[in-house]
Amino acid sequence: MDLAAEIRALVGDRGLLTGDDVRMRSCDPFRNVPPEGPLIVRPASTEELSAVMRLCHERGQCVVTHGGRTGVAGGAFVGADEIAISLERMNVIEEICPVTSLAVVGAGVTIEALQNAAAAQGLFYPIDLGAKGTATIGGSIATNAGGNRVLRWGMTRQNVLGLEAVLADGTVVSAMNRLIKNNTGYDVKQVFIGAEGTTGIVTRAVMRLVPALASQSVAFVAVDSEQALLDLLGRARKLPTLSAFEVMWPDYYDLVAASGTDRRPLAQGRHAYVLIEAMGYDRELDAQVFEAFLESVYTDGLVVDAVLAASDKQIAELWRVREGAECIVREMSPFVSSDVSLDVRDVSRFVDLVRSGLAEHYPIVRTATFGHLGDNNIHLALHVGPDTLAQEPNVERIMFDALRTFGGALTAEHGIGQFKRAFLPDHKHPGEMTVMGAVRAALDPAGLLNRDVLF
Ligand SMILES: Cc1cc2nc3c(=O)[nH]c(=O)nc-3n(C[C@H](O)[C@H](O)[C@H](O)COP(=O)(O)OP(=O)(O)OC[C@H]3O[C@@H](n4cnc5c(N)ncnc54)[C@H](O)[C@@H]3O)c2cc1C
Structure with missing residues (x-):
């Protein structure tokens, strides 16, 4: 029996996809990257998956695990000699x-x-x-x-x-x-x-x-300097109900604002924009505290323009400004994305260094900068012309070299996947690499799981 038939015997017809059902899927949320391997196995239980992995282990068959395939680090890409294991039927x-x-x-x-x-x-x-x-x-x-x-x-x-x-x-x-x-x-x-x-x-x-939270207050504010942005973050952190502090720089805001007036809550041309959210358990009191906070940062000159959402609809609209990834895809493709972490005081200098580094090599440089500044994490999308993807290794090298000068982290949340694998040893202590290698080798000595991911 060939492998597909043996797997089918373990998981049944519904548990195995082949042919066009495999090729119609993408392993990447932003571009069409079908699995190169021939099979997607969809076990319905832990027992079925365990049996499938016993078989793969016997055969030395490499597998790549699939969740929702929204990962942006290439971690779900499937090579020609690999098969995908999807958890989609284990959804209870x-x-x-x-x-x-x-x-x-x-x-x-x-x-x-x-x-x-x-x-x-x-x-x-x-x-x-x-x-x-x-x-x-x-x-x-x-x-x-x-x-x-x-x-x-x-x-x-x-x-x-x-x-x-x-x-x-x-x-x-x-x-x-x-x-x-x-x-x-x-x-x-x-x-x-x-x-x-x-x-x-x-x-x-x-x-x-x-x-469940009883209150959600959201404001969208503008600041006119880097110092004001950092001071605002410091003040916001003192709000016991603070739940998000999301910053958008003009290169990002202008892109999203251009997609419609409903995504332009404040006039353009400011140093940066921040979505501040607070969630708590006392509707009335939380609203009062949040409004008093806004008033104080406005009076103290940290904030130069602001809008406070007055309804759930307006809250959703303000969040839609921050969640404008599709505008980047539409307006800036092809682009290289990143999610680095660094000291909040270094963010602007880091982005400037990346821009100037890229400008030395490319006549066209477009960026979109936004992110979870409250967690030291920014997303930086980079476009250097129609062949941006071919230039990706060089673009990333320039960006990550700049990052190292500030002691930042290669990835804050998206992971290393396949895309950033080559950069990992430069950003991890050799001792850490040794421990990671030992753990992986102990649990998967044959290297069957996500073979090309991480290191
Ligand atoms: C529009 C958009 C916004 C996003 N925003 C954020 C964000 O704010 N923060 C953030 O952290 N990420 C964000 N992401 C990235 C992505 O959504 C997350 O990484 C998410 O956790 C991936 O989940 P998934 O089920 O899609 O995993 P997949 O993409 O299917 O897999 C991701 C990696 O995990 C492995 N994997 C998947 N399932 C399992 C499993 N059951 N067991 C073992 N390994 C597994 C895969 O092999 C792969 O290496 C965003 C992505 C998009 C497209």
Whole structure:
């Protein structure tokens, strides 16, 4: 029997895609990159996946795990000699517990589905990102996804209580901890969180929830200097209800503002724009505190223009300004994207250094700069002409060389994937690389899982 037939025998007809069903999928959210390998395996349970991995292990068959394929680091790309394992059928929300504020979910559940199920029980799942309708819990654990509210509730890592995973040889690891405090030996789940699928395939998880918030206040403000921006961040951090501090520089804001007046809440031409969000449990008091905060930063001259959302509709509209990734795709393609972390005081100097470095090599340089400044994290999209993608290695080298001068991190939340793999050794201590190599080799000695990802 060939491999496809053997896998079909384990997972049934619904569990295996071949031919056009494989080629019609993309492994990248922004460009069409079909899997090069012939099969997508869709197990319906941990047991099925374990059996599939035992078979792959016997055959030395490399696999690439697929969640929602919204990852932007090339981590889900499938080579010609690899097969994809999709968690899409393991999408059951098994439990939402209002007493212990947790959810037990299959890895294929989307972030949005978990948010909605939590909301129906008076709870809130705080990880929130533009791709939440498609990105899965498994994928967000594998990439340790961040998103818009990290400065209040942390990254995905801080919201995972426990998980279950299948190793390269089919071994099932159940670390489905439900307790906040548990120091019983190694915290095994950490080996899988942020490992980008190189240590095991996450199949289920226990996620932390918080009580549903009663209030959400959102303001969109403009500042006229870098110092005002940093001072504003410092002042906003003192708001106990602060949940997001999202900055958009003019190169980004002008792009999104041009797409329609509903995405231009303030006049253009300022130094930077900030979406500030606060969420709390007392509607009246929270609104008063937020308005008093806005008034004080305006009176003190930190903010030069501002709009305060007066309804849920306006809140959604203001967030749509910040979530304008599709404008970048439409107006700036092809582009190289990045999500670096660095000291907030260095952001502008870093972006200037990247721009001037690129200008030495390319006549056309366009940038779009925005991000989660409250978490030290900015997204920088770069376009250097029609052959930007062919120039990607050089563009990234210029950007990451600039980053090293400021001691920044190569990736804040998207991960290394395949795209940034070559740069990893320059940004990680040799001792760290040794530990990472030892962990990976111990769990997947044959190198079957996401072979070309990370290092
Ligand atoms: C419009 C847009 C906005 C985004 N905004 C953010 C943001 O604000 N913050 C952020 O952090 N990211 C963001 N992302 C990136 C992306 O959504 C996240 O990385 C997300 O966590 C990926 O989840 P996924 O299910 O799509 O994973 P995939 O893209 O399918 O996979 C990502 C990586 O994880 C591995 N993987 C997937 N599932 C599993 C599993 N069950 N077990 C083991 N390994 C697995 C894959 O092999 C791959 O290496 C954004 C993407 C888009 C398109």
